[in-house]
Ligand SMILES: Nc1ncnc2c1ncn2[C@@H]1O[C@H](COP(=O)(O)OP(=O)(O)OP(=O)(O)O)[C@@H](O)[C@H]1O
Ligand SMILES: Nc1ncnc2c1ncn2[C@@H]1O[C@H](COP(=O)(O)OP(=O)(O)OP(=O)(O)O)[C@@H](O)[C@H]1O
């Protein structure tokens with residue numbers, strides 16, 4: 001049984017379509033998404049800005065309620081948990097968000113910020129709190145004197161480290177990492193990625209890892225899911241998806257990844273147009289207005305996720321093809 | 330080799346931030362020397378707080394009040410910008426040297442039309458009439474591939490997509506045909522596809538207008554893709570400077586070597602990253618000797634005592650490290 005399972009998750013946000021209009025449209029931020037997060041494993045989530053990654057994360061964190069669909073934690077439907085069960089769930093699932101400014105109280109000293117979850121959730125002696133705070137500071141690469149300073153006295157990168165230390169304080173079982181290293185120094189990213197992997201190995205942590213840096217996602221994840229306009233278009237083994245993407249959108253996305261050496265200049269697939277608004281997603285395959293391989297039926301029928309080369313891909317190119325043909329595609 | 334006069338030459342440039350009572354001095358830029366020729370692209374890469382933005386602001390003489398340019402020369406087209414009166418510096422900024430931020434919303438005013446904002450520098454710097462500045466604005470928008478510029482000039486930033494806003498900021502930056510463009514990328518990574526668009530825009534601007542470009546980034550992938558030379562900054566110093574390919578293949582400075590080892594690469598599987606131990610330095614309390622010595626795996630006795638100067642390790646390639654002194658010619 002997976003640690004966490006999401007089945008056909010949907011999240012619509014109501015929006016006023018015009019300034020004075022009463023018609024309410026809706027944004028389909030997440031539109032029928034299913035995945036599983038295994039114990040001690042990492043599910044990576046990638047896709048363009050606005051495709052629904054953070055909304056998916058918020059659904060997992062119960063910061064948003066799904067419009068439809070089910071989340072199961074160790075087989076139990078979250079919608080059916082009682083108060084104690086929900087409290088336990090919230091403790092077990094922690095998060096590190098993209099924006100370190102929003103999560104740090106500017107009037108609290110860093111030591112207190114990091115210790116806050118410990119103090120509110122566990123009855124610990126002051127000396128133990130201080131010891132753990134010191135260890136967390138050290139883990140995220142901050143000097144011990146940081147505990148007496150305020151967030152504004154740190155660079156953006158250092159502030160994100162404070163947020164990471166805080167999330168790790170309660171030793172959760174699943175950590176939702178929404179862009180956890182994007183704001184960190186390059187030299188510190190590896191420390192944090194290594195740290196996250198060490199913690200995963202030591203404590204059996206599972207991660208939902210969201211990042212724009214595709215190499216970092218591929219590096220951290222066991223499974224990777226690629227989202228486009230609220231849907232998962234490809235999901236499978238992280239290395240296989242990164243090495244041989246099958247969905248045309250995944251192919252374009254990975255072709256735009258930055259090289260790791262000046263000689264490694266990729267053939268960039270330049271997508272026409274902009275990402276359509278999730279207020280009015282295109283009919284058929286949502287990617288069809290920008291897809292270099294679009295066919296007539298792509299504008300009419302929505303492709304379903306189906307097996308292609310040991311992963312799931314939602315694209316008509318792989319309809320009714322033999323496994324060998326899919327291999328060539 | 331008859332070297333033409335560089336477009337920009339920095340000699341021993343040193344900028345400090347001094348706290349109100351003078352008790353705390355942050356050595357943000359320390360003894361920086363470099364040359365940049367017309368049409369070249371220099372990547373300035375370094376972690377958060379290493380002094381990249383301060384270096385850019387020093388070149389533009391746009392520093393906040395707490396900053397002091399302690400010593401050094403800034404030769405731009407052969408003239409020392411340090412000696413220019415403020416009035417003349419204002420003319421140079423925007424007209425000869427432009428700076429752009431990757432976050433387009435930080436540079437666009439939501440209350441003014443696109444046309445006003447693109448036309449403004451033309452009116453200010455060239456004294457053009459409103460009509461002719463607007464005509465130029467339309468041409469510039471066309472040059473950065475904004476469709477229907479005649480109607481776009483009357484619209485506001487919120488009516489544009491993210492990619493269009495970036496192009497508008499690009500149009501403003503080139504509106505007075507600068508010779509040098511400084512692009513300061515924020516620490517947080519952006520969406521892969523938007524970043525790819527932005528890099529393409531900068532490259533097109535550079536090619537079409539023969540600009541020299543200083544690309545400030547923390548991302549070695551951007552350097553690999555965009556830059557012909559790299560300056561690696563650490564603790565306010567340029568610790569290594571050379572042609573991009575050489576830096577990637579034969580880095581001489583232990584910090585550069587470690588940085589290259591620490592980034593995840595697509596397709597390298599789950600190899601453990603070589604993290605750089607320790608913390609980024611506190612520029613107000615640098616250790617004696619080489620500022621990298623507390624984190625350096627190759628530290629020697631001498632490194633703790635003396636701060637190394639830059640040594641030439643090959644043509645056009647210098648490193649600030651005592652190890653390079655051995656190989657120096
Ligand atoms: N509270 C909300 N109300 C209305 N719309 C929302 C809300 N939250 C998100 N959205 C919309 O839902 C869509 C998905 O947003 P989400 O934040 O999940 O994207 P994302 O993939 O995390 O993007 P990014 O990479 O920029 O962080 C977007 O169109 C967004 O504007
Ligand atoms: N106004 C200021 N007053 C005092 N110190 C400052 C000021 N601005 C920057 N500093 C300090 O100067 C040093 C260099 O900062 P700078 O902003 O140039 O770094 P950076 O390389 O651009 O970093 P980042 O990648 O985070 O943008 C840092 O130690 C920073 O804390």
Ligand code: SF4
Pocket residue numbers: 247248249285286287288289291292293294295298303314315316317
């Ligand atoms: S279904 Fe059609 S439009 Fe969609 S990705 Fe596949 S080929 Fe492209």
Ligand code: SF4
Pocket residue numbers: 582583584619620621622623625626627628629632637649650651652
């Ligand atoms: S001078 Fe010494 S401490 Fe500094 S980088 Fe070189 S070897 Fe390392």
Ligand SMILES: [Mg+2]
Pocket residue numbers: 053054055098178
């Ligand atoms: Mg997000």
Ligand SMILES: [Mg+2]
Pocket residue numbers: 381382383
């Ligand atoms: Mg900066």
